Amino acid sequence: MKYLSFILIGFITLTSFKTLSVKTDKNITTPTAYFAKNINIPFLLKDFVGFKEALAFKESQGKYRVVNKLGYLGKYQFGKETLKRFRIYNTTYFLKTPELQEKAFIAYCKVNKWILRKDIKRSVGKTINGTKITESGILAAAHLSGAGNVKKYLRSNGTLKFNDAFGTSIKSYMKKFAGYDTSNVSANKNPRI
Incomplete structure (x- = not known):
């Protein structure tokens, strides 16, 4: 998860991103998986x-x-x-x-x-x-x-x-x-x- 966070930080810009909600299994037991339950992942536009x-x-x-x-x-x-x-x-x-x-x-x-x-x-x-x-x-x-x-x-x-x-x-x-x-x-x- 920390590597995913590092990669995402490199792509975030304040002027050009949308978010994609990620849904995961409701039976989450680890803290990392709990954090990922409702995470918004930014992705770049084609601008x-x-x-x-x-x-x-x-x-x-x-x-x-x-x-x-x-x-x-x-x-x-x-x-x-x-x-x-x-x-x-x-x-x-x-x-x-x-x-x-x-x-x-x-x-x-x-x-x-x-x-x-x-x-x-x-x-x-x-x-x-x-x-x-x-x-x-x-x-x-x-x-x-x-x-x-x-x-x-x-x-x-x-x-x-x-x-x-x-x-x-x-x-x-x-x-x-x-x-x-x-x-x-x-x-x-x-x-x-």
């Missing part, structure tokens, strides 16, 4: 908040202060070079400032949407390598591999593939993060934080 929280959970289990073995930082696992694009040079401060990480994620989505705007228009709705292409899938894949690699993947109709250092593919991110509503993210060549 932008749901998208960013699901991506964050995949990247870092939603933890702001995580640095992975390759040096990627924070809740969304940013590289230092990507952060420099947004004039973020102090990585210690970045790790300690959740608000800055959230703003950096939104700015990165905006610039990726601007870079990939033509590819989004051409590719959304198509199926490549058995995966239906959606805007949110494209934005997630760009977060994983960079917009340039996503362009190559889409323009080659999936023949040029990319895997990150952990073996995660563009295709897997496009599939896992498909169908979220990211329409409120405005394409912006030079977003500011």
Whole structure:
């Protein structure tokens, strides 16, 4: 139960969740089972908040202060070079400032949407390598591999593939993060934080 609670805490947002009531057997004898009798389990909507929280959970289990073995930082696992694009040079401060990480994620989505705007228009709705292409899938894949690699993947109709250092593919991110509503993210060549 404590692991379930830990996972759920990583997904809760104040702006985007519904609850699902769970009913259990009336003959409950353990304290944990008693607690679970009338628990409300939050789940994410398929909106932008749901998208960013699901991506964050995949990247870092939603933890702001995580640095992975390759040096990627924070809740969304940013590289230092990507952060420099947004004039973020102090990585210690970045790790300690959740608000800055959230703003950096939104700015990165905006610039990726601007870079990939033509590819989004051409590719959304198509199926490549058995995966239906959606805007949110494209934005997630760009977060994983960079917009340039996503362009190559889409323009080659999936023949040029990319895997990150952990073996995660563009295709897997496009599939896992498909169908979220990211329409409120405005394409912006030079977003500011």
